[in-house]
Amino acid sequence: MKYDIDSLLRDKNLRSVEIDCLLDEPPPETAGGLGFDSAGAAALRGTLRLDGELPALRVMASMPYAARCARCDAEIKGTLEALVEGPVVDVNSLEDKLSDDYITTEGGILDLSLIAAQALILAAPSKLLCDEGCLGLCPQCGADLNRGKCVCPPKATDPRLAALDRFFDK
Numbered sequence: 197m198k199y200d201i202d203s204l205l206r207d208k209n210l211r212s213v214e215i216d217c218l219l220d221e222p223p224p225e226t227a228g229g230l231g232f233d234s235a236g237a238a239a240l241r242g243t244l245r246l247d248g249e250l251p252a253l254r255v256m257a258s259m260p261y262a263a264r265c266a267r268c269d270a271e272i273k274g275t276l277e278a279l280v281e282g283p284v285v286d287v288n289s290l291e292d293k294l295s296d297d298y299i300t301t302e303g304g305i306l307d308l309s310l311i312a313a314q315a316l317i318l319a320a321p322s323k324l325l326c327d328e329g330c331l332g333l334c335p336q337c338g339a340d341l342n343r344g345k346c347v348c349p350p351k352a353t354d355p356r357l358a359a360l361d362r363f364f365d366k
């Protein structure tokens with residue numbers, strides 16, 4: 197989804213543009229690279245205001261995903277959301293091309309698909325958990341500790357480790 201900002205600005209009566217679109221594809225790299233099993237099409241909703249000194253974009257990007265909990269392997273279904281907000285300038289008029297104070301267009305074209313992809317990648321958690329307090333799996337028997345305690349003793353019974361335990365207890 198791309199907007200030609202220059203042509204929008206030519207219409208002096210146009211004060212804002214409502215953005216409500218579904219990007220056909222999930223943004224590239226968002227599925228595999230972020231540890232998702234799958235990702236759905238990303239939606240973008242918000243406004244592009246044209247009546248200020250600089251055009252200003254405010255959109256919420258959201259993308260449904262399915263993944264597995266990093267601790268207990270349970271299936272997680274969720275929606276990743278990222279707010280993109282800021283003044284819009286053309287990348288060629290910026291001295292610091294890597295400045296993140298601005299949302300950039302190139303040749304007057306605002307590429308919303310790219311903007312959504314970048315924002316979603318930044319917003320993705322480094323570790324996907326079914327719950328912050330997920331107890332994970334027992335390292336010994338593999339039982340899901342969220343469903344209750346397993347019968348494994350709390351500490352390893354390996355005699356060498358038991359000796360170490362005694363050593364550290366002193």
Ligand SMILES: [Zn+2]
Pocket residue numbers: 265266267268269270325326327330331332
């Ligand atoms: Zn979990």
Ligand SMILES: [Zn+2]
Pocket residue numbers: 334335336337338339346347348
């Ligand atoms: Zn166990």
